[in-house]
Amino acid sequence: MKKRQLESLLQDVEPFSRPKMDLEQYPTDPHLAASVLFTIQSSFGDIEDRNVLDLGAGCGILSIGCVLMGAGSVTSVEIDNDAISDLVDNISGYDMDDISIVQADVTHLPFRSGRLFDTVIMNPPFGTKNNEGIDIEFIEAAL
Amino acid sequence: MKLLTHNMMKSHCKGVINGFPLKLTHSQIETKEIEFNPDFINRIISRLEWSALVEVANQLGVGEGLPEMLPESQQIDDEDTLKAIHHALLEVDVIEGELECPETAKATSWDRQVSDMRLNED
Numbered sequence A: 001m002k003k004r005q006l007e008s009l010l011q012d013v014e015p016f017s018r019p020k021m022d023l024e025q026y027p028t029d030p031h032l033a034a035s036v037l038f039t040i041q042s043s044f045g046d047i048e049d050r051n052v053l054d055l056g057a058g059c060g061i062l063s064i065g066c067v068l069m070g071a072g073s074v075t076s077v078e079i080d081n082d083a084i085s086d087l088v089d090n091i092s093g094y095d096m097d098d099i100s101i102v103q104a105d106v107t108h109l110p111f112r113s114g115r116l117f118d119t120v121i122m123n124p125p126f127g128t129k130n131n132e133g134i135d136i137e138f139i140e141a142a143l
Numbered sequence B: 001m002k003l004l005t006h007n008m009m010k011s012h013c014k015g016v017i018n019g020f021p022l023k024l025t026h027s028q029i030e031t032k033e034i035e036f037n038p039d040f041i042n043r044i045i046s047r048l049e050w051s052a053l054v055e056v057a058n059q060l061g062v063g064e065g066l067p068e069m070l071p072e073s074q075q076i077d078d079e080d081t082l083k084a085i086h087h088a089l090l091e092v093d094v095i096e097g098e099l100e101c102p103e104t105a106k107a108t109s110w111d112r113q114v115s116d117m118r119l120n121e122d
Helices: A003-010 A030-044 A061-068 A081-093 A134-142 B003-008 B038-045 B050-060 B079-091
Strands: A051-055 A073-078 A099-103 A119-121 B023-031 B092-100 B107-111 B114-116
Touching: A003 A030, A003 A061, A030 A061, A030 A119, A051 A061, A051 B038, A061 A073, A061 A081, A061 A099, A073 A081, A073 B003, A081 A099, A099 B003, B003 B050, B003 B079, B003 B092, B023 B050, B038 B079, B050 B079, B050 B092, B079 B092
Parallel strands: A051 A073, A051 A119, A073 A099, A099 B114
Antiparallel strands: B023 B092, B092 B107, B107 B114
């Protein structure tokens, strides 16, 4: 799949219906999402056939993008009910069955220990809204 | 919830020592057709808690064809076996049910394909 194709396919991902400032919810734009995912796959081969974890999935553009790029399985972690509603709607808009949604706090992930996932992707909150250090927490959770 | 996800999740109750695997109760399943990817299946089986998968798959009646134990090499060549694993892991969708913590017996239910695993502080 070409990057432009991916970007165009991702145009249909609906953004947050009820964005929350304190969770720093903003949609990742399709151009950026396509660039990031394309680079991950073409430079590192880290999406196709891989077990992918999307931390802070939001509306799901990165998760959906991974499925479009041939991921073996995608697990999306998101804490907010409204975002999850958007995520579920977006996934069904793409008619996908390969994404598993887990509602959880990224700093308290409900997974057993061990290297369960091949690749962790995220566009995390940056800590600009009274939650400094949250971006580091996301990274630590990923590791 | 796919059984692949079930195999990775542990209890969200605070302070629990051994929260895996979660007990599945009152469950209803649906099966979907998912594209078979033998490379992915072979990669993932070494990451699984195999006995937990076999146990829950048998409980749900979808464990046919799953070997009791994985071979030493943790690689499977037989395509029928790979397909049985693919089916159990990815094609079975538990659409309704309860996940019970093995230690505290606290249950979390889910709907709309979402497993709610936010930290339980009680």
